Amino acid sequence: xxxxxxxxxxxxxEALAQAMDADPDVFLMGEDIGVYGGxxxxxxxxxxxxxxxxxxxxxxxELGQAGVAVGAALAGCKPVLEFxxxxxxxxxxxxxxxxAAKLRFMLGGKVNVPLVMRLPAGSGTGAAAQHSQSLExxxxxxxxxxxxxxxxxxxxxxxxxxxxxxxxxxxxxEHKLLYKMKGEVPEHPYRVPIGKAHVAREGRxxxxxxxxxxxxRALEAADTLATEGIEAEVIDLRSLRPIDTDTIVRSVQKxxxxxxxxxxxxxxxxxxxxxxxxxxxxxxxxxxxxxxxxGGAEAPIPYNPTLEKAAVPQVPDIVTxxxxxxxxxx
Amino acid sequence: xxxxxxxxxVDMDMTSGIISKWHARAGDRVVRGSALFEIETGKxxxxxxxxxxxILDNILVVEGGSAPVGVAVAYILExxxxxxQISSNSIRTSEPVPETERLEHPxxxxxxxxxxxxxxxxxxxxxxLARRLAREAxxxxxxxxxxxxxxxxxxxxxxxxxxxxxHSQILLSLSMICRMDSLIDITERLxxxxxxxxxxxxxxxxxxxxxxxxxxxxxSQRLDHPLLTRASIRHGFGHILPNVSERSLSEITGLLETxxxxxxxxxxxAVWPLFQQGIEQAAIPFTPPDIxxxxxxxxxxxxxxxxxxxxxxxxxxxxxxxxxxLIRPDKxxxxxxxxxxxLEDPVLMLA
Numbered sequence: 256x257x258x259x260x261x262x263x264x265x266x267x268x269e270a271l272a273q274a275m276d277a278d279p280d281v282f283l284m285g286e287d288i289g290v291y292g293g294x295x296x297x298x299x300x301x302x303x304x305x306x307x308x309x310x311x312x313x314x315x316x317e318l319g320q321a322g323v324a325v326g327a328a329l330a331g332c333k334p335v336l337e338f339x340x341x342x343x344x345x346x347x348x349x350x351x352x353x354x355a356a357k358l359r360f361m362l363g364g365k366v367n368v369p370l371v372m373r374l375p376a377g378s379g380t381g382a383a384a385q386h387s388q389s390l391e392x393x394x395x396x397x398x399x400x401x402x403x404x405x406x407x408x409x410x411x412x413x414x415x416x417x418x419x420x421x422x423x424x425x426x427x428x429e430h431k432l433l434y435k436m437k438g439e440v441p442e443h444p445y446r447v448p449i450g451k452a453h454v455a456r457e458g459r460x461x462x463x464x465x466x467x468x469x470x471x472r473a474l475e476a477a478d479t480l481a482t483e484g485i486e487a488e489v490i491d492l493r494s495l496r497p498i499d500t501d502t503i504v505r506s507v508q509k510x511x512x513x514x515x516x517x518x519x520x521x522x523x524x525x526x527x528x529x530x531x532x533x534x535x536x537x538x539x540x541x542x543x544x545x546x547x548x549x550g551g552a553e554a555p556i557p558y559n560p561t562l563e564k565a566a567v568p569q570v571p572d573i574v575t576x577x578x579x580x581x582x583x584x585x
Numbered sequence: 586x587x588x589x590x591x592x593x594x595v596d597m598d599m600t601s602g603i604i605s606k607w608h609a610r611a612g613d614r615v616v617r618g619s620a621l622f623e624i625e626t627g628k629x630x631x632x633x634x635x636x637x638x639x640i641l642d643n644i645l646v647v648e649g650g651s652a653p654v655g656v657a658v659a660y661i662l663e664x665x666x667x668x669x670q671i672s673s674n675s676i677r678t679s680e681p682v683p684e685t686e687r688l689e690h691p692x693x694x695x696x697x698x699x700x701x702x703x704x705x706x707x708x709x710x711x712x713x714l715a716r717r718l719a720r721e722a723x724x725x726x727x728x729x730x731x732x733x734x735x736x737x738x739x740x741x742x743x744x745x746x747x748x749x750x751x752h753s754q755i756l757l758s759l760s761m762i763c764r765m766d767s768l769i770d771i772t773e774r775l776x777x778x779x780x781x782x783x784x785x786x787x788x789x790x791x792x793x794x795x796x797x798x799x800x801x802x803x804x805s806q807r808l809d810h811p812l813l814t815r816a817s818i819r820h821g822f823g824h825i826l827p828n829v830s831e832r833s834l835s836e837i838t839g840l841l842e843t844x845x846x847x848x849x850x851x852x853x854x855a856v857w858p859l860f861q862q863g864i865e866q867a868a869i870p871f872t873p874p875d876i877x878x879x880x881x882x883x884x885x886x887x888x889x890x891x892x893x894x895x896x897x898x899x900x901x902x903x904x905x906x907x908x909x910x911l912i913r914p915d916k917x918x919x920x921x922x923x924x925x926x927x928l929e930d931p932v933l934m935l936a
Contacts, residue, residue: 540713540717542713584593
């Protein structure tokens with residue numbers, strides 16, 4: 256029996272529908288998610304199926320939307336808020352960082368904020384500096400938030416359902432280039448646990464920790480390197496907060512080398528955190544090469560398509576980087 | 586800041602390369618990405634690009650000379666940057682400069698920009714894994730030559746050094762004949778009880794090997810010796826048996842048959858119980874970080890004099906092999922004697 260294939264966007268839509276079927280407290284809110292179907296057509300026809308009360312078009316005020324969503328969550332609803340672009344979450348910082356992330360702690364655990372935020376992120380669509388960022392590490396720095404980055408249609412569905420179940424605010428970063436990616440997605444509502452990394456490919460020469468679209472680029476690079484006798488182990492991190500340190504530690508103990516590949520700006524990002532965790536862990540004594548980070552350029556994402564590509568790691572960059580690391584050139 | 590021009594590894598097996606041609610001379614302006622020199626390995630020759638823009642300086646390996654992978658073979662200076670003289674031993678080039686070349690290149694003493702050299706760099710560069718392996722094998726890092734970039738010592742270098750230790754071990758081999766009657770008797774008695782009480786999980790079938798291994802663990806633990814006191818036991822070339830001295834005989838029997846947990850330890854004694862294999866005596870070698878091996882030969886029946894009369898006894902020859910620099914002959918003898926006492930009278934294990 257072949258398992259049915261869906262696109263990443265369809266998988267998210269199915270998760271939203273199944274969550275609304277199962278729980279009348281779940282509702283959706285965001286800009287143009289109703290009749291228009293969402294800027295990336297993720298919500299599609301959900302407004303026809305569930306009505307405007309549960310699939311709410313919101314005015315262009317991210318801070319206002321986030322405030323309504325946090326309030327609804329405190330009152331017992333389970334809002335799923337779509338930011339049209341993850342970049343616009345900067346407008347809602349007060350509600351996300353100072354309210355949603357803090358209230359359970361400041362009120363002694365007497366309330367929860369079961370809020371889910373969906374954030375289309377990343378470059379590669381020609382949307383320029385203000386619509387192409389990868390800000391997930393900013394939010395992962397805040398205790399009280401959970402931050403995930405599913406990289407496959409199956410994980411997009413399973414992690415979104417897990418996020419909706421979660422009693423705390425969860426931010427789901429969806430890479431825009433993945434929306435059209437197809438993959439096998441089981442039909443029943445299932446959960447992929449938050450905080451567990453996934454070994455997407457096993458190998459013995461180098462551990463590559465990658466996120467979102469970089470998982471696929473790292474896998475492609477690993478295919479190329481395999482023809483040269485270099486076997487890369489690719490770990491899909493999936494969750495930035497909490498981070499599954501154990502899976503990475505075990506892998507580095509096996510491979511003795513570590514590379515982190517991510518689209519966010521290289522400095523002060525997810526690669527720094529993973530490098531530090533490995534340097535602090537029992538895997539330190541297993542490292543046989545310097546740790547390598549491949550991240551975004553120290554610059555805003557350019558509009559020019561050639562420069563836009565050059566600003567974030569591409570497959571040849573990963574191939575060269577890993578080859579140099581494994582062959583002892585760095 | 587000056588940029589090092591590194592001799593790169595162009596294939597996985599390469600450890601050194603010959604510079605067949607320089608495309609620029611010292612003092613020439615070079616451009617990042619343009620061909621700077623050519624290297625020859627056993628398999629191929631290849632052009633290497635300049636790693637930076639600047640002025641080529643301080644060519645340390647002349648045409649025809651060779652160098653290990655990863656060392657600096659020249660430097661590229663920024664505009665206006667100057668060089669200072671430093672001692673020559675911080676640069677590792679493997680071939681002396683021929684006399685004719687010296688005339689062409691008057692600056693034979695390696696020159697290096699101040700910004701590169703620091704006093705801390707006297708300690709050998711090594712990866713964390715290489716440091717750990719060297720520590721475990723008790724090898725000094727400064728005796729190992731590194732093949733990584735900047736002469737960095739990698740795990741492969743340590744493993745290579747361990748295969749050819751700079752000072753070979755001074756091996757000591759001691760053998761003793763042990764009477765095995767009590768040990769076999771106790772094993773048979775326990776197994777007979779185990780057979781009669783099949784439901785009792787505290788009394789299970791045991792083997793003579795398990796009794797001998799427990800005796801070995803106790804003998805080493807009871808000795809006053811920095812390594813032997815905390816030694817772990819490895820089963821042949823296989824896994825380290827965790828906490829043998831604290832386990833029951835049936836647990837040890839189980840561990841020997843199906844290891845469900847591998848232990849760890851730094852001072853390891855490899856034990857080879859060859860009771861059934863027909864080998865009467867052997868001294869099986871061990872590799873550091875193991876510190877000794879103990880081989881127990883076949884249990885044979887023979888006539889031994891007891892009160893001037895021949896008596897049929899079971900006996901076995903056991904042989905301890907160790908590095909006499911780690912375990913001195915007097916301690917090794919004491920260790921073997923104490924082991925024999927426990928083997929010949931296993932009831933002492935309860936003491």
